Amino acid sequence: DVVMTQSPLSLTVTLGQPASISCRSSQSLVSSDGNTYFNWFHQRPGQSPRRLIYKVSTRASGVPDRFIGSGSGTDFTLKISRVEAEDVGVYYCMQGTHGYSFGQGTKLEIK
Amino acid sequence: VQLVESGGGLVKPGGCLRISCAASGFTFSNAWMSWVRQTPGKGLEWVGRIQSKVAGGTVDYPAPVKGRFTISRDDSENTLYLQMDRLETEDTAVYYCTKDWEGGMDVWGKGTTVTVSS
Numbered sequence: 001d002v003v004m005t006q007s008p009l010s011l012t013v014t015l016g017q018p019a020s021i022s023c024r025s026s027q028s029l030v031s032s033d034g035n036t037y038f039n040w041f042h043q044r045p046g047q048s049p050r051r052l053i054y055k056v057s058t059r060a061s062g063v064p065d066r067f068i069g070s071g072s073g074t075d076f077t078l079k080i081s082r083v084e085a086e087d088v089g090v091y092y093c094m095q096g097t098h099g100y101s102f103g104q105g106t107k108l109e110i111k
Numbered sequence: 112v113q114l115v116e117s118g119g120g121l122v123k124p125g126g127c128l129r130i131s132c133a134a135s136g137f138t139f140s141n142a143w144m145s146w147v148r149q150t151p152g153k154g155l156e157w158v159g160r161i162q163s164k165v166a167g168g169t170v171d172y173p174a175p176v177k178g179r180f181t182i183s184r185d186d187s188e189n190t191l192y193l194q195m196d197r198l199e200t201e202d203t204a205v206y207y208c209t210k211d212w213e214g215g216m217d218v219w220g221k222g223t224t225v226t227v228s229s
Contacts, residue, residue, distance in 0.1 A: 100160065
């Protein structure tokens with residue numbers, strides 16, 4: 001099974017400042033078809049998760065360009081260039097190359 | 112595009128339950144679909160996926176539920192099912208139905224709560 005490890009597990013950021021979350025997988029996420037099926041999700045309190053990023057760096061429809069995904073192989077990063085109030089909640093990484101598995105989640109709060 | 116889960120409830124350990132997901136707004140028969148559950152202690156956990164029939168219809172499960180959970184679909188009714196047998200207290204969770212695309216979940220339902228308790 002592929003284990004996804006996120007850091008940090010908690011993050012407090014001032015409005016307008018950047019934020020960064022890391023995710024590491026226990027094995028390479030490069031698929032046999034050459035794609036890397038790695039996603040980021042955001043879950044606001046009381047809501048279902050919503051996909052932000054797929055295939056490492058492609059933003060889902062309607063996702064603001066302040067969300068930037070990067071990485072390769074086993075190491076991935078989500079950066080928020082300027083945090084806004086609506087960005088609070090929990091962020092999850094997820095791999096879709098070897099079945100599916102999620103990270104533990106990173107809770108983002110505003111200072 | 113909408114997914115609406117139903118059928119959650121309270122069930123005793125060792126019991127069984129079937130939950131459903133009604134899909135609308137997209138061509139259900141072409142979609143790969145998954146169930147994902149969420150517990151306060153364990154975050155998000157994938158519990159299985161069914162391919163579209165045209166892709167082969169294969170169903171995959173992770174180890175914690177393999178042999179106890181069964182995913183099926185009725186393309187004529189645009190409905191996804193999750194049959195859960197030999198339920199354990201650790202199966203208590205909110206169960207989400209999801210539509211899968213490009214190696215992840217691009218649409219989520221609001222979830223249905225399953226509580227396993229005596």
